[in-house]
Amino acid sequence: MVDCARHEMKLPCSVGDLQKGEKYVNIDYLVFSTITQFALIMFNFSYNIACQWHKKIWVRMSGMPECLRLDHDMKIVRFFVPKFHIRAHIQKCQTAFSFNFTHGVGRTDGEAPERGWANFNHVASSTKEMGPGARHDHLDNHFGDSNWKKRMLLRCTMLRKMVEAVLRAEAHRQELKEFEKTIVPEQLERWHTEYEEWEEKKSKSNPFNSQITPITLSAVRLQLAEEESWDLASRTDVSLHPEVSPLILISSGLDLQDLQRHLASDVAGMGIHASDLQKGNIAARCNALQQRIDSWMQIQLLYMPSVATLRATGCSDNEEDVANRLEKIKLNFPSELSPGTPCDQRLQRVEWDLRYAQANDALNEV
Incomplete structure (x- = not known):
């Protein structure tokens, strides 16, 4: 089907x-049999795979x-990928075939x-029980x-x-003015x-293409793992645990923190009329998370012995709601320690790199 993307009208011969499947021979015939009826100067084609189809x-x-x-x-002929589908394309397609970055298309999606x-x-x-002619007439009527x-x-x-x-x-115009005030005029x-x-x-050159390579959490983990591999090869590794390196300690701690948040969110969304099955699943997750946190904290003491005194003033084990107690457990990352508390600089650097990459991932998902 070929539609008018601006008004969503069904076009003749479309x-x-x-x-x-959507073979090019079918799509090409429908497109050209439709647009040759219009004496227009500009055509904007919107297609899920326009980045490939236009070639x-x-x-x-x-x-x-x-x-x-x-x-x-x-004619002026331009090709676009619809706004909902373009997010599944590579970054180059998201700028070269985007409605958002093209003049004269309004807010067409x-x-x-x-x-x-x-x-x-x-x-x-x-229609599936009709003959070809009846089916065509029926669809034409609709x-x-x-x-x-x-x-x-x-x-x-x-x-x-x-x-x-x-x-x-008007609101966007004001936002643009405020944003442009933060940019150097020459730039x-x-x-x-x-x-x-x-x-x-x-x-x-497309000015909308990002000139900065994004820092991802996976890339930072790979980089830090390669650094640890180099330390092992050069026999300069000073890990205090045979299986848990500083990278694994902080990385697994961040994973535990995410699990705490997800568990708290799921418990809050469960409501007061939760079924026994839901309560059982939450209880099983709480038990598994508690075991993982306990194991992680034992290894943390090897690298950060100063947190032992901090745990004594943490949340009480007498909390009636297990999920709430798990959520309140502080993992005491290096960034959460007071300035006077001693901490290995390697752990501080690893956490900073991982947190920075984690923030970049979050911004890219917005």
Whole structure:
């Protein structure tokens, strides 16, 4: 199906049958049989795999009948990946084929065909027993009805969206001004110049591509593990436990901290009318987590003996709610110690590197 992504209208000659999957030969035919009916200067194509589909599209078009060929040299043709699907693509696709980074597309998300099929999926139960002709006519009736309803409700929809857009546009304009105040004017001017050059000629460097390699938690763990491997090879390793190195100690401690938070969140969401099965699962998780924390704390004393006095003033073991007690257990990472408390600098550096990478991962997920 080929839809108008801006208005979600069903276009003529835009629906066809597939033999197996979305083969290019089917998609190309539907696209060109649709757009050749419109005398437009600009075409914006939104497709889940536009980053691959657009390659050699004009070569494939040259093998089609003359009536289906688009004079693309006299048109402005741009390709996009819909906003919901683009997050599953690589970083290069997320900038080169993004609606967000392109002038003149408004807030179009490109997901019109997906929403369209969501509305018509219920028709499948009746059409699957029809012959080809009856099925086509039946679908055409539904598509025509959808277009008619869209036209009748267009004034209400446009008014609602316009009011929302005006309010949000002003809010975003103020946010942009505040953000630009934090940037050096020369750097901001240079970025605007690069953006204008890229808008004029897409072959130039994309200013939206990140120039900084993100620091991930997995990459930092690998780097620290390689450093420990080098220490072992050069016989300079000073680990105090044969199986738990400083990296493993801090890394497993961070994992335990995450488990504490997840357990507390699950308990809070369980409600007062939890079933015995839910309570049993929580109790089993509490027992397993308690054992892991106890084992970790025993090894922690080898590297951080000063935490022994801190634990004596920690949470009480008499807490009635086991889950709440586990949540309140302080693991006493190096960053949580007071300035006067002695601590190995290796542990401090390992925790800093892991926390920094953990923060980067969290920001990338936002």
